Amino acid sequence: MGIDDRRQRERDARRRLIITTARTLAETEGWDAVTTRRLSTEIEYSQPVLYKHFAGMEQLVDAVAIDGFGELADVTRDARLRAGPPNDALARVAHAYLDFAGANPAVYDAMFARATTLRFAAPDTPPQLTAAFDELRQAVDLAHDAQDAEALTEVLWAALHGLVTLGRTGRLRPGHDSDRLQLLVEQFTSRRGPVRRAKP
Incomplete structure (x- = not known):
C-alpha cells in the first residue's frame, strides 16, 4: 500500500x-x-x-444525518424483505421506521429537525436519502395501486414523522401507539386502486 x-x-x-x-x-x-x-x-x-x-457543525450534523438515512434504508429494507403479504410489508416497514426513530432520537433530529444543507428530491440528493425514501415507496407500491406513488409515499412519510414528533413531545395519548399505527396502515391498504388527483 x-x-x-x-x-x-x-x-x-x-x-x-x-x-x-x-x-x-x-x-x-x-x-x-x-x-x-x-x-x-x-x-x-x-x-x-x-x-x-x-467546516462547521452544520456539515457534521449533515454527515450524521446521511448515516441515519442509510441506516433507516437498511432497517426498512430488512423489514420489507421479511414480510409476507403486501399489507404486512407496509406494517412492518412502518414499525421499523418508528422503532428506528425511537432508538436514535438525536440522529432522527439530525435527519429531520436540525438545520441542514442537505437537499431532498434534487439531482444532488445523497443516495442514502433516496434509498430511505425508495424503501417507503416500495412498501407503498406493494400495498396500493397508486397512479402517483411518490405523492402517496410522501403522505405516508409525513404521517410517520408526525407520529414520531407528536409522540416524543407528549402530544398524543400514551398507550395507543399500536392502534394509531394500525389505523394508518389500514388507510393505505383498505382501498387498493388508483389515487385520483384533486382538481385545482
Missing part, C-alpha cells in the same frame, strides 16, 4: 471517528453538548484537525 493510500485511510478513519463521537455525544447528552471543543477533547485531536474534515 502506498503512502497516499495509507494517508487516505487514516483521514477516512479520523472522519468516521468524529462522526461516531458526535453521534454518541448527541444521543447521550443532546446536540448542545456537541461542540468542536468537546469533540477535540473526546477524540484527542486538535480543533484545526476537526475543521479539516468539517
Whole structure:
C-alpha cells in the first residue's frame, strides 16, 4: 500500500471517528453538548484537525444525518424483505421506521429537525436519502395501486414523522401507539386502486 493510500485511510478513519463521537455525544447528552471543543477533547485531536474534515457543525450534523438515512434504508429494507403479504410489508416497514426513530432520537433530529444543507428530491440528493425514501415507496407500491406513488409515499412519510414528533413531545395519548399505527396502515391498504388527483 502506498503512502497516499495509507494517508487516505487514516483521514477516512479520523472522519468516521468524529462522526461516531458526535453521534454518541448527541444521543447521550443532546446536540448542545456537541461542540468542536468537546469533540477535540473526546477524540484527542486538535480543533484545526476537526475543521479539516468539517467546516462547521452544520456539515457534521449533515454527515450524521446521511448515516441515519442509510441506516433507516437498511432497517426498512430488512423489514420489507421479511414480510409476507403486501399489507404486512407496509406494517412492518412502518414499525421499523418508528422503532428506528425511537432508538436514535438525536440522529432522527439530525435527519429531520436540525438545520441542514442537505437537499431532498434534487439531482444532488445523497443516495442514502433516496434509498430511505425508495424503501417507503416500495412498501407503498406493494400495498396500493397508486397512479402517483411518490405523492402517496410522501403522505405516508409525513404521517410517520408526525407520529414520531407528536409522540416524543407528549402530544398524543400514551398507550395507543399500536392502534394509531394500525389505523394508518389500514388507510393505505383498505382501498387498493388508483389515487385520483384533486382538481385545482
